[in-house]
Amino acid sequence: MIFVTMLLVALTYICSENFAEIMGLTKIENAYIDASGMKDGEYASLYGEWEFFYGKWIITDNLSDEEPDGVIDVPDVWTGKTASSGEVLPRTGYGSYRITATLPAGIAFQVHAVNYDGAYRTYVNGKLNTVYGVMSKDAKETASYGIETEVYPYVAETEETVTIVVELSASNEGGMHAAFSCVTGSAIGSSAVYGEYVAFIVLGAMIMLLIIGVFLNASDTGIGVGGWTFTAVLVSVLLMFVFSVDVYRHILYYLKLPIYNGIAEIFYAFSVVAAVVFLFHLVRTGVITLKPVTWQIVALALFNVGCIAAFYSLSGYKERIIPVLLQLFVLSFIYIPLMRSVVAKVKFAPAYTVFFFAFVFIIGVSLTDMLDFVVLGTESVASYAVMVMMMGVYALYFMRMRDYNKAAIEVAEYKRRATEIQADALRAQIKPHFMFNCLTCIQGIYRESLAAGDEAMEHFSRHLRANIDAGVKGLVGFDEEIDNTLNYVALEEMRLQKEINLMLDVDVWDLKVPVLSLQPLVENAIRHSGVTEKEDGYVLVSAKETPAGVEITVSDNGCGFEPGSVLERSVGLNNAVERMKLLMNAETEIISEPGVGTQVRFTVPRAARGS
Secondary structure (H helix, E strand, O other), X not given: OHHHHHHHHXXXXXXXXXXXXXXXXXXXXXXXXXXXXXXXXXXXXXXEEEEEEEXXXXXXXXXXXXXXXXXXXXXXXXXXXXXXXXXXXXXXXXXXXXXXXXXXXXXXXXXXXXOOOOOEEEEEOOEEEEEEOEOXXXXXXXEOOOOOOEEOOEEOOOOEEEEEEEEEEXXXXXXXXXXXXXXXXXXXXXXXXXXXXXXXXXXXXXXXXXXXXXXXXXXXXXXXOOHHHHHHHHHHHHHHHHOOHHHHHHHHHHHOOOOHHHHHHHHHHHHHHHHHHHHHHHHHOOOOOOOOOHHHHHHHHHHHHHHHHHHHHOOOOHHHHHHHHHHHHHHHHHHHHHHHHHHOOOOOHHHHHHHHHHHHHHHHHHHHHHOOOOOOOOHHHHHHHHHHHHHHHHHHHHHHHHHHHHHHHHHHHHHHHHHHHHHHHHHHHOOHHHHHHHHHHHHHHHHXXXXXXXXXXXXXXXXXXXXXHOOOOOEEEHHHHHHHHHHHHHHHHHHHOOOOOEEEEEOOOOOEEEOOOOHHHHHHHHHHOOOOOOOOOOEEEEEEEEOOEEEEEEEEOOOOOOHHHHOOOOHHHHHHHHHHHHHHOOEEEEEEEOOOEEEEEEEEOHHHOOO
16 A cells, blocks of 8 residues: 555656656647647647746736747746856746747637646737736735636637747746646636536535534434544544645635635645544554554654655745655555554454545645646546545444444344333233132132222232233332332232231332332242241331432341342342343342341432432
């Protein structure tokens, strides 16, 4: 991946240097180009030998008889060149360039430079052809929108040879540092419009992606990726793209703000921020593991500070691309831990690798274009690379959504299990043997007293109703559950023909619990602990407020048991415990000692009281 990344940048440069040969375009030779064969909608690069005039605007200043200061094979600068006067030229100042060209008849013709860092005017046979930016003989007053503001296509009535002049505003670039081009007919303005559409569609998609990312990362849905650090990554990349060529120059043109000249410096700054934030995000989220020693951190910091200082101190020179390429080369070594994470099947690692590839590529092609390291316009290439980057981001959210859906399925399975336990509890409570005994007992009571029989039948009906409700209701008030328990004890007293000592010690009533969650525990105590056989036997139900929540306890002073030997066979007790865990998030503790008694304790958190 490191090789591929560097190869793409190298191929961009090679294609740029040999663009005319690759595309079969006519080149300028001896300050002349034969464009007579151009047809409507065609394009040609005007790089080759131009006559140049340092410190002169030959059309504006009416210097038609002025001799040129020399010939420059553009794109190049006059920096260090010796003028005809013997003067060694600096990298500052303004000037003009001139060639002759043979044009076809009847076809509109324009000379311009796209993405030019400065301002210029072009003329064909002395007639104004293109205005780009705010012209000035003082570099401080030179300004640009990044796009031509006026276009006056030249149309030759017959095939003719014309003089093409480019007047450059004062700047710190040192001349025609970018190659100019000519377009004909329907091609005039079309590339800019097309680039604008692509760039702004991508920008809109990025803004929507950022909004979605911020919303998901800020929400409690659990779908977000990496929290605030990934939001910071999206913001920094968005700002970086805003200051890319296609977007920034059109924004400036719409806002009428001629401040395009510093685009490379601004883009580079956001690129550095985006790289640092992205690396921090990868480490923070555990996608990659880095364990650098102190000297490595210091060396890397000094290296990057040096590259940043070199970039800004070399302002105006193409050599600024060197620290950028060095930084990109070092940054590309992040592929190593990323690929290790991919091999180790670390979640999201493949998507982050795609994102990182597009990220490095965007910085590389954008800055090589902005710094005129290449003469190819790579503006729209950056937009397509951003699309690849967004594919990586959408893949991240797709995988996160998949995990979220998986968790939702697990929750649904959890709820289904809770329903099954509830149904099991219903089946466990409706015991045919107990029902038959109760009905037989009620029949005997009716023989002795009609009123007593009616009372017994009422207890039995309420018991049946509570068991049926267990299959429908989830949570009921604590008072209702206590009432169900008391009703059950009354039935047992009727069936056993003896009193049962059930005691209540309840301080908390504003509480909801699963229906029939206490009765099975009381039933176990009555039937299995032997409290009905002891003279001082009892069952105690208590509910008290504690710092941890509400503590509900069912205890007895019966025979006790070994918890491990009974729990597996006790359906009623298991169901009660499971439902309290599932529906109330309660902590359960069962304490039992043979010969001493049993205590089942539930601690219900305050958030789960359901009052």
